[in-house]
Amino acid sequence: MASWKTITRRSFLVLGAAFLGGAAFGVYKVAEVPANPLVPGPDGMPLNPWVIINADGITVIAPRAEMGQGISTTLAALVAEELDVDWDQVRVLHGPPAQAYYNAGFVARMSNEPDFRLSQQPRSHNAILAAVPKIFSMQLTGGSTGAIGGFVQMRLAGAGAREALKAAAARRLGVAPDTLRTESGKVIGAQTFTYAELAAEAADLVPEDVALRDPSTWRYVGKSMPRLDMVAKSTGTETFGIDIVLPGMKFATVRMNPRRGGAMTSFDPAAALALPGVEQVVGLGNGIAVIASNTWTAIQAAQLVDVQWGEADYPADTAAMLTRIEAAFATEPDSRLRDEGDVEAELAKGDVIEAEYRIPFLAHASMEPLNATAWVKADGSVEVWCGNQAPIMTRDAIAGALRIGSDRVTLHTPVMGGGFGGRTDPVPAVLAARVAAAMPDTPVKLTYSREEDMGQDFYRPAAIARLSGRVENGKATALWGRTAAPSATRSALTRLIGFAPPGPDRATVEGGFDQPYGLPHYRYDGHVADLTVPLGFWRSVGNSMNAFFLESFIDELAHAAKADPLAFRLELMRDTHAPSARLLETVREMSGWDGLKRPGFGRGVAFCYSFGTPVAQVVEVEQTPGGIRMTRAWIACDPGLAMDPSIVEAQMTGGMVFGLSAAVQEEITFADQAVVQQNFPDHDALRMHATPRFEVRVLQNNGSFGHIGGVGEPGTPPAAPALANALFDLTGTRARELPLNKTFAFVT
Amino acid sequence: MSFTLSINGTPRVVDLPDDVPLLWALRDGLGLTGTKFGCGVAACGACTVLIDGQAVRSCQVPLSGAVGEITTIEGLGQPGALAPLQEAWVRHQVAQCGYCQSGQIMQAAALLAQVPEPTDQDIDDAMQGNLCRCGTYPRIRAAILDAAQMMKAG
Known part of the structure; x- marks a missing residue:
């Protein structure tokens, strides 16, 4: 290669x-x-x-x-x-x-x-x-x-x-x-x-x-x-990390404590070692690895190891975790990154609209399961192949684990079969190096089973939001959003660099505090919950949470104001940020928003400005005898300078599919401190037949010349609220909890 | 245990336990890494290959049952000699991460062999077992329709 x-x-x-x-x-x-x-x-x-x-x-x-x-x-x-x-x-x-x-x-x-x-x-x-x-x-x-x-x-x-x-x-x-x-x-x-x-x-x-x-x-x-x-x-000739082939290579897998962060109290490898093809069972302190002649045998054998697991330091199940998150509302806000006007005085006028929303933990579930290949050489140096988002950090983590200098680690970063934020942590590379150290001078490819990939992920936080607002004469006058969630950033940085930098946790409120809505009274607070479930960066990070909260609530305000939800947003945005307002006008035109709505169909709109790129989306849904189906979707985005329009279009579509997949059916839950979902049948994504037809328009008005917004993430945040708003339009039922299949029956 | 498989027109010998699935014989035993591991439970389609022209999930076929002519993505076409489906995939710039695309293409190959001019419904029915986390479905659909036209025109 x-x-x-x-x-x-x-x-x-x-x-x-x-x-x-x-x-x-x-x-x-x-x-x-x-x-x-x-x-x-x-x-x-x-x-x-x-x-x-x-x-x-x-x-x-x-x-x-x-x-x-x-x-x-x-x-x-x-x-x-x-x-x-x-x-x-x-x-x-x-x-x-x-x-x-x-x-x-x-x-x-x-x-x-x-x-x-x-x-x-x-x-x-x-x-x-x-x-x-x-x-x-x-x-x-x-x-x-x-x-x-x-x-x-x-x-x-x-x-x-x-x-x-x-x-x-x-x-x-x-x-x-x-x-x-x-x-x-x-x-x-x-x-x-x-x-x-x-x-x-x-x-x-x-x-x-x-x-x-x-x-x-x-x-x-x-x-x-x-x-x-x-x-x-x-042509199948791309070399992903999982495709590394080396002379004399052995194949390994891991089985780590499903109670994350807990220790392993004991393990008995006898049954695994009896399986033909198994070469070694390696104790890793908080889990085991099996090295075998092929990956499948290693995966089977790992299940045969008799392991006693210690406990994690977080609550036993999802309900108890949500109670912990809810408790954060009673604490002082960690951040108040937006506070314009006098929200409290405005809300004191009465007729306050209030809503609470809840969203689950989510897994990255990239198509290529986590993996790494390591080769500890006779001189004690190590060569590692691992698709990763942070090479210096990964190299240093490998060096630390093997107690050798960073200059003795050679790290290759092959292309990744999806990442979505899930390949930031060096864990697979470190585990592969430790396992390979048990078999010196032999390359070892370590591949997670899908079950292990899902159960050992670093999740998008679960979160609860409470929003209050007020409308007068058909217009919004005030909005106070409060999001409570454990901090993905602090969880990840503590793991990666040993500490969490001080200052407000932006990710808990991004997508909520930073939107170009020109409300006279606009406040957004973040409350960081004390919960040690291992968290990470999930495509669009906090925007995936707060766009659902804010954009669902804006829709509720529009409904209370008896206003068209698209015109209602446009009114709030027109004088604040013209390129964003133009996107709403664009999806209005693309989707034929102002035309007569087809009977049996519903439409929803949502917007989010994230990573330098504002995005507006409209989703259309249809009630069919087999359930609700998403029929069409329209996306307008404005990254400023679009470096490659075809890639921008692909990322916008893919980002929206990623967001819709999570909105419809994805959640990670816990029982007995372990993740319940194991594989795609429990944490599935949209399939081709359930995916709407897309139309994308890329505008280039945002910022001064040389403004380059991101494109990998901004397509994701508006997807969930656009769909939830369309479902409200179709059914009159407002879903305030994700995934939406808890409330609605979709086509399967 | 030693097995002789017929893969892409060539007999190949692999020495692995007889319950090892074809997927792992291809990947770990023979170094044919174009066929991908995604889930191990026939839920994602990343490991799709053809056996006697039928699309199968190679993670579910034990070596002892891998009888017939096996076609993997490597046998469909190569970088210098693309099959029509692969040409269409390139023309429509389908892949993002690309990890699921071997399975998508093999599934589509089986579809076009059976239904040379598929409708959207045919495509939905054939492709819904193949998961793509990047959401490349619109371009997959366009590429299949385009390949069908190319193949019809000869």
Whole structure:
């Protein structure tokens, strides 16, 4: 399989570190650029962390991990745009753990100010780069940040390489570099040179001034590019983590304490060891692993190990957990990130509308079960293959577990068969390394069963929200939202970095406090519940919770005001954020909202501005003899600059399917401290026949030029409330609890 | 135990216990990793292969019962020589994470072999056992319809 490691052994790498000093971006010096992690082989000098040129073509080293969102194609397009190469010359690989691959995009998500206000200000990419030293170790894929983080970085990588190649050709020809031009992977002057011919010489050259192309000349950026992974993914030849094949490899699985965080008091491996094909049972302290000749035998054997489990430190079942969450309302708010007008005085006028909503824990349930392959070498170093969203953290966690230096860990990040936030934790990689340590000098592939993947996930929090509001003369005058939930961020960061940074927990209230509704009195509070169930980031994080609360309640207010729910929202948004208002107008037009509604059908609208991208959605439902069916859905989004419209459309549709799947039928519940759901029959997602037909429109009005909103997550949050609102329209029943199949009968 | 399977037109020998499912013989025994493990209980379709032209869940077929000509995604077409369905998959840019797509394509291949011009209802009926967490269903449907047209035109 191709990886950065094998390629660097036989390639020349082109300089580009100094290009951050380009005129367009002023103040950055070579010294401020992190070291190039691509270690030289005997035949090459590594200089640019992002571009490798050899006789086979151009390899872009992507700083973000591919889990289906298309980011590797978009990042490669940014490099190719500046490098003047043909698209069929371009390949892309994920890089090693290294500070050079920090995610500058997270800076764009660090403010607690609603983005609809920030995005109207001129976007300063210098500001993003300036904050870079603070986040050198944030080699993270998440938060819908990949495109914004790579927008300048990857184009500079391409431009820096191009200028170095021109300088090399200029030196050969004895002319000035600016007399030469580049095209299709060649430098053209009195003589023509391929990039591959020039790469070794270019590696010694530092271009001084690197200017980026004018956007009006872009050929790749902003266009729908054929995805670089599409042929491999259509032929079964893509190498996911679970597909790693190594010589003499053994196959393992784990069975960990289902009472999460609890210890294992004892285990007896005898019955498992008696199964033909089983080689070893490894005790892991809080679980066991079985190593066998094949994965299936390992999974069967793991069930035969007689284990006694210790207890977890959280309540026994879901009901007791919800009681704990409810208790958080009586505590001081953890956050009040929005407090405009005087909500209390306005609500004191009377005729207050109130509602309480409840949503369950959710699993990520990516199609590729969690897995990792590890190979502990004779010298004690370890090589690990694991699809993950945080390579530096994962590498360091492996090193810590094996008590070796990080420099003795080689970590590969293969593409992931889905992630949705569920591959942030290093647990599979660490377990694989520990299991492989029990069988030195033998590669071991560790694969979770689906049951183990679902029971050992880090879940989207369950949450309860209480909202109060008031309407007068057909308009909303006040809204006070309160969300109570355990904190996914604090749970995850405590696991990942050992502590939770102080300050308000934004994720508990995002999607609620930060929406462009111009209510005169608008307050949103977060109450963090004391509950130690292991939680994580689930596609769109807090927005998936609060969009359901807020957008259901706005619908309730509209109904109380006897107003059309779409016009009611538009009224609240028009003077606050014009690009968002335009999206509501767009889905109104797309869905024929103002036309006569078909008998037997219901429609619902919802909106959420998340990760820099506002999204409006309309869902249509139909009552059929076999149950309620979603028939059609319309999506309008505005990411600002749409880097790849086809990928944006795919992410919007996929994000909405993900949200609708959870809304209709997904929940994680607990009994005896263990997760009840085991496999897809208990935690299923929408199937093709139950999925509505989609129409998507991508607008590009949001923010000033260079505003790049995320696209992987923003399609998810409005899905649940749009559907719940459509069901209310169809039936007159307001569902205030998810999943909706508790209240309605859907087509199965 | 040693078994000889006929896979993609070639006899292949695999040495594993006889109750090991075909899925794991393909993946762990023979290194044919295009066929995917998703659930192990025939609930997701990621492991779909053809046996004598019929779409089956290879996680449910024990090695001892894997009789007949087995076609996996590797046998349908290769990167340099795509089958019409795979061409349609690329043209419609179907895959996102791509993990379920081998199973989707094999299921669609069985459908088109039996129903060369499927209706939307035919597609719904044939494909509802194949789960996609990325939600690529609209493009899967478009690609199947497109492939059907291509194959009809020859």
